[in-house]
Amino acid sequence: MAASPLTEDAVREALKQVVDPELGINVVDLGLVYGISIEGGRVHVRMTLTAIGCPLAFMVNQMVDQAVRQLPGVQEVEVELVWDPPWTPERMSEEARALLGFW
Template sequence: MAEEAVGKAYSQVEKDVMVSLEDVIDPELGIDMVNLGLIYDVTVKDHHCVVTMTLTTIGCPLGSLLANQITQAVTSVDGVATCDIELVWEPAWNPSMMSRFAKVALGIHG
């Protein structure tokens, strides 16, 4: 997650959003956005969610598809009515941001 999110305590609805985002699979890699480390932060206030995220590459052709899936996943959570996605490029994503699960699934060791 982004530096500003490190150590942030999530509310229950924000935790529920993160769980829901685990259902959004990157079609190229076959791993969910959360375990890939692409979701940097989630904030919910007044039934509105802002998802701060990145993509594996700036020119990723799946950005629109993923945005639609993310919005659907987020707004399916009780307590969330609307969603905005803040796409950021800093910090730049790299494979070290992936969870152990994602690394094992992709055959990345070390």
Template sequence: MEQAPSLRDQIETTLKTVYDPEIPVNIFELGLVYEIKIGDNNRVNITMTLTAPGCPVAGDIIREVDEKVRGIEGVSDVDVHLTFEPAWTKEMMSEEARLELGFL
């Protein structure tokens, strides 16, 4: 019998549908998601950053993360924390993302 994907897997899959508008790669592969914590009652805390502190679409990206993760069955609440420590660098991207963008 096939096991249903864990809540963490579902969250990661969902985050891969959120894209930085300036870079055609999702925020998960870009390395913008620093931490996913699933707490009591499936309350999800996500710590993430942006490619640039002055990103004009920061609010849109955070809202999209919040709405999409909140829409996963079983998630009771979502808290998205934005941080710029440590600052994002392209070394944080997955190998797949670096290949796609020609950074390798």
């Protein structure tokens, strides 16, 4: 059986397994993932964090790397942490906003 093709949707689904340790919500629903690009077996994830001085930045970076590496066909993962545009609660999914009381 052939492996599923490596797609942006597959990467996004894998990233839903990465839960922000402080907020308890995954990085996709928090709106932290700004972009995903794939070239062959190389996956580039462009993302941010909720705060510039986040003490868990290294841990979140590692969790993103590990989640994406589990996908078939991934040979290399690059996580680019950016601060522009800045994250705001409006980037969260409706479900995440409801869970955190942002209505």
